[in-house]
Amino acid sequence: MVYSQAKVIAGGLAHIPIVIGIFYFIMTFFNKRAIEYAEANKPKKVEKKVEKPVIKAKSAAPTKVEVQKNTSDNSDIQTEPPINKEVPNIEKKPMKKKHADVPVNIYRPKTPYEGTVIENYSLLKEGAIGRVNHITFDLKGSDPFLNYVEGQSIGIMPAGQDANGKPHKLRLYSIASTRHGDNFEGNTVSLCVRQLQYEKDGETINGVCSTYLCDIKPGDKVKITGPVGKEMLLPEEEDANIVMLATGTGIAPMRAYLRRMFEATEKEKNNWNFKGKAWLFMGAPKSANLLYEEDLQRYLSDFPDNFKYTKAISREQQNTKGGRMYIQDRVLESANELFNMIEDEKTHIYLCGLKGMEPGIDEAMTKAAQEKGLNWSDLRPQLKKAGRWHVETY
Numbered sequence: 001m002v003y004s005q006a007k008v009i010a011g012g013l014a015h016i017p018i019v020i021g022i023f024y025f026i027m028t029f030f031n032k033r034a035i036e037y038a039e040a041n042k043p044k045k046v047e048k049k050v051e052k053p054v055i056k057a058k059s060a061a062p063t064k065v066e067v068q069k070n071t072s073d074n075s076d077i078q079t080e081p082p083i084n085k086e087v088p089n090i091e092k093k094p095m096k097k098k099h100a101d102v103p104v105n106i107y108r109p110k111t112p113y114e115g116t117v118i119e120n121y122s123l124l125k126e127g128a129i130g131r132v133n134h135i136t137f138d139l140k141g142s143d144p145f146l147n148y149v150e151g152q153s154i155g156i157m158p159a160g161q162d163a164n165g166k167p168h169k170l171r172l173y174s175i176a177s178t179r180h181g182d183n184f185e186g187n188t189v190s191l192c193v194r195q196l197q198y199e200k201d202g203e204t205i206n207g208v209c210s211t212y213l214c215d216i217k218p219g220d221k222v223k224i225t226g227p228v229g230k231e232m233l234l235p236e237e238e239d240a241n242i243v244m245l246a247t248g249t250g251i252a253p254m255r256a257y258l259r260r261m262f263e264a265t266e267k268e269k270n271n272w273n274f275k276g277k278a279w280l281f282m283g284a285p286k287s288a289n290l291l292y293e294e295d296l297q298r299y300l301s302d303f304p305d306n307f308k309y310t311k312a313i314s315r316e317q318q319n320t321k322g323g324r325m326y327i328q329d330r331v332l333e334s335a336n337e338l339f340n341m342i343e344d345e346k347t348h349i350y351l352c353g354l355k356g357m358e359p360g361i362d363e364a365m366t367k368a369a370q371e372k373g374l375n376w377s378d379l380r381p382q383l384k385k386a387g388r389w390h391v392e393t394y
Helices: 006-042 065-072 208-215 246-263 264-270 293-303 327-334 335-342 358-372 376-385
Strands: 112-120 132-136 153-159 169-173 188-194 199-200 205-206 221-228 241-245 278-284 307-313 345-354 389-393
Touching: 065 335, 065 345, 112 208, 112 246, 112 327, 132 208, 132 246, 153 188, 169 208, 169 246, 188 208, 188 246, 188 389, 205 208, 241 246, 241 335, 241 358, 246 264, 246 278, 246 293, 246 307, 246 345, 278 327, 293 307, 327 335, 335 358, 345 358, 358 376, 358 389, 376 389
Parallel strands: 241 278, 241 345, 278 307, 345 389
Antiparallel strands: 112 132, 112 221, 132 188, 153 169, 153 221, 199 205
């Protein structure tokens, strides 16, 4: 049979849908099998448990002293400190408060208050080194009233001019009295001042402001600025623990704290009854240089459960190595008890005195922390952030 060209073309086109349908069926079948295979062999997802992060201090490597101490103990022997020991409650306490109600800069250098000297007397006993005085100023005439709180400082502008004919620059001094003053009437402020003296080219140089203050007499007028400072303020909690590290006139703010804690009239006026533990580490060159000793001994006698007093007298006592006894040596001796207190979130540490004491305290705290399996370089910033590490050195 002979077909025309047109019929041949028409017949070929008629088979195209059939071919396409067969091809589509094959592709669909294999795609479905591929998907089922992939699902059957897909790896199962493992859910990971997310744990809440815990703040830990890095553990310190065990020292020879630690190993010796542990292996010689007849109790349960532990040859190295615990790894990654958690320091509880360091950062769980809220950040330090703003202290918005604390008075600051009521009087400035351009407009100082002229206070009258009420008393000025030596704090040292016979045989002491140097010169240290307790000086009190009358604030009754200040308008606005120059009020302050424990832990703050005031500025003193010494009379006279420097070598260039300009007024002397003011110096800051830590306040040694409570807000109610030594007389509890709320109208005085007191300082604890050591006369600065040093040798230069064979000549004895006296500090300008410290000499000025040690020499002033009752009735003299003194230019006062401030108050300033919020770093050394006491916590508000009655059951807080207060660890105080002081050398020389660094006792000034500590005296204010202790009077607020233990003087009956202060407690009555403040309606604040201290229930925690106060521990003072005090450094001095000689026993005759210990300041406010009579008051401190009275607090020890009257409040044995709330006050502890540890002295480091460098020229009269020896440390374990046979050298002079410094405050950092006392810290090392009390390392275990001290760090047990630090682990309590209600414990605050206050450091005041010469700036040169800081490296020694840091070294002592580092060694003390090692004995607890802790790293002081990590722990101290945490204490600072939590508002529990307070430093004022000069």
